[in-house]
Amino acid sequence: MEMDPSENVLGGALAPCSTQPLTGFFRDGHCNTCAADQGSHTVCAVMTEEFLAYSKYVGNDLSTPRPEFRFPGLKPGDHWCLCASRFLQAHDEGCAPRVNLAATHARALEVVPMDVLEACALSES
Numbered sequence: 001m002e003m004d005p006s007e008n009v010l011g012g013a014l015a016p017c018s019t020q021p022l023t024g025f026f027r028d029g030h031c032n033t034c035a036a037d038q039g040s041h042t043v044c045a046v047m048t049e050e051f052l053a054y055s056k057y058v059g060n061d062l063s064t065p066r067p068e069f070r071f072p073g074l075k076p077g078d079h080w081c082l083c084a085s086r087f088l089q090a091h092d093e094g095c096a097p098r099v100n101l102a103a104t105h106a107r108a109l110e111v112v113p114m115d116v117l118e119a120c121a122l123s124e125s
Contacts, residue, residue, distance in 0.1 A: 009106055009109055014105055025039075041084075043081065043099055046099075047077065048076050052076065088112045099120045101118070
């Protein structure tokens with residue numbers, strides 16, 4: 001799997017999203033992606049209780065630990081590389097989490113418009 005260039009939506013170098021918990025399609029702490037990443041795990045988001053409940057409701061339980069996949073389960077405040085389409089779906093439903101633009105991969109723009117990302121941006125992004 002050849003990784004796409006590590007560029008963020010702002011046109012700069014992709015910043016880390018999280019190492020605690022370790023996130024990313026490549027589990028490298030960044031929202032890096034490649035052609036094999038069919039879910040486009042490119043949006044660096046800060047989990048909220050509301051988003052975690054929504055994600056579980058629509059069939060993707062991110063809060064329950066899954067040790068067999070080395071997944072600790074997420075809690076509010078954790079940063080995580082979300083699938084771009086799930087982020088957009090949550091936005092359309094009014095429960096999108098905040099986004100770290102510097103750590104969100106440029107490929108997210110293939111799914112999520114920049115104005116949507118900017119509207120959800122952390123103030124320190």
